[in-house]
Amino acid sequence: MGFDTALTKALGIRLPVVQGGMQWVGYAELAAAVSNAGGLGILTALTQPTPEDLRKEIRKCRSMTKNPFGVNLTLLPSLVPPDYAAYAQVIIDEGIRIVETAGNNPGPVIKQLKAVNTIILHKCTTIRHAKSAVKLGVDFLSIDGFECAGHVGEHDIGNLILLNRARQDLGVPFIASGGFADGYGLAAALALGAEGINMGTRFMCTIEAPIHAKVKQAIVDADEADTALVMRRWKNTTRLFANEVTKQALKVERESTSGEFAEMAPFVSGKRGREVFLNGDIDFGVWTAGQVIGVIHDVPTCGELLSRIEREAVGAMDRSKALYTATPQSKL
Ligand code: NAD
Numbered sequence: 387m388g389f390d391t392a393l394t395k396a397l398g399i400r401l402p403v404v405q406g407g408m409q410w411v412g413y414a415e416l417a418a419a420v421s422n423a424g425g426l427g428i429l430t431a432l433t434q435p436t437p438e439d440l441r442k443e444i445r446k447c448r449s450m451t452k453n454p455f456g457v458n459l460t461l462l463p464s465l466v467p468p469d470y471a472a473y474a475q476v477i478i479d480e481g482i483r484i485v486e487t488a489g490n491n492p493g494p495v496i497k498q499l500k501a502v503n504t505i506i507l508h509k510c511t512t513i514r515h516a517k518s519a520v521k522l523g524v525d526f527l528s529i530d531g532f533e534c535a536g537h538v539g540e541h542d543i544g545n546l547i548l549l550n551r552a553r554q555d556l557g558v559p560f561i562a563s564g565g566f567a568d569g570y571g572l573a574a575a576l577a578l579g580a581e582g583i584n585m586g587t588r589f590m591c592t593i594e595a596p597i598h599a600k601v602k603q604a605i606v607d608a609d610e611a612d613t614a615l616v617m618r619r620w621k622n623t624t625r626l627f628a629n630e631v632t633k634q635a636l637k638v639e640r641e642s643t644s645g646e647f648a649e650m651a652p653f654v655s656g657k658r659g660r661e662v663f664l665n666g667d668i669d670f671g672v673w674t675a676g677q678v679i680g681v682i683h684d685v686p687t688c689g690e691l692l693s694r695i696e697r698e699a700v701g702a703m704d705r706s707k708a709l710y711t712a713t714p715q716s717k718l
Pocket of ligand 1: 460462654655659
């Protein structure tokens with residue numbers, strides 16, 4: 387008995403749960419813990435300052451788990467544009483078989499990775515982008531609803547619509563991303579036609595996530611209204627934890643007369659966000675969080691979390707099945 391979906395089969399994992407890329411969070415400690423617990427752990431490539439550092443992190447992760455794990459490579463506007471091709475080459479050289487891509491113009495990187503038959507999960511927030519990725523030959527789509535943390539895209543479509551559309555239109559297996567934290571969500575995603583789920587924020591709130599305990603506590607204390615959307619003006623909308631810096635950034639976005647991104651940059655800088663995770667001052671910089679913070683109430687180990695998700699999903703699927711009987715009993 388166990389899950390048997392296109393995702394678990396293709397990736398060789400026990401549970402259809404992926405830990406998505408997270409800047410300044412996706413280190414070996416977390417990826418290995420998720421993979422050891424039966425999901426797919428993912429290292430975030432650009433969290434490593436250079437491609438050579440990524441090579442070391444991949445080797446470290448391999449020493450911590452015998453199970454499959456992947457690497458995320460995200461292509462978004464950046465204050466210091468990375469050499470994506472060099473990161474992709476390290477991924478290839480180190481024998482990584484699974485890559486999560488995301489962001490704009492992924493064509494060249496996907497081509498580079500597909501040339502050696504890497505399994506690609508491409509994350510996107512619209513069906514139009516998903517269809518372009520299908521043409522590029524990706525193996526799975528990671529359909530990222532408006533609930534998600536970080537870069538939500540510019541169309542604001544929630545997962546009830548996006549996942550249905552993905553099932554109707556794509557013809558390629560997909561997983562559900564954005565708004566997932568438990569087994570009820572996993573069962574719902576499977577019911578909508580997904581082959582599994584992707585979680586980010588939920589994994590930030592685990593014992594093994596290498597971020598300060600005060601950030602985890604802030605997530606536990608928050609509710610679903612405690613995020614804010616910033617950078618729509620520059621068509622790079624991102625969902626952030628609604629802390630003091632996020633509010634200052636929103637004010638600049640609203641009030642800037644020049645409209646220059648340079649005015650915004652000091653507030654949204656990833657470097658400051660990284661400090662939050664290191665020193666635990668949750669107002670030091672911006673950091674991403676999904677609306678799912680309202681559903682997260684504890685800080686378990688990855689093993690406890692994934693066992694619970696499995697139990698809940700099986701219970702939810704059994705319950706749904708029991709709601710339909712061949713001979714309904716009328717109360718009239
Ligand atoms: P950063 O400090 O370079 O930029 C801060 C924010 O501003 C980011 O959201 C970025 O997309 C945005 N930005 C930068 N220049 C912009 C411009 N000219 N116009 C509009 N928006 C702009 O970002 P960071 O958080 O330090 O991230 C560093 C790298 O990691 C970037 O290349 C980013 O794409 C990538 N990243 C990866 C993930 C992931 O989960 N894999 C998440 C966020 C960022």
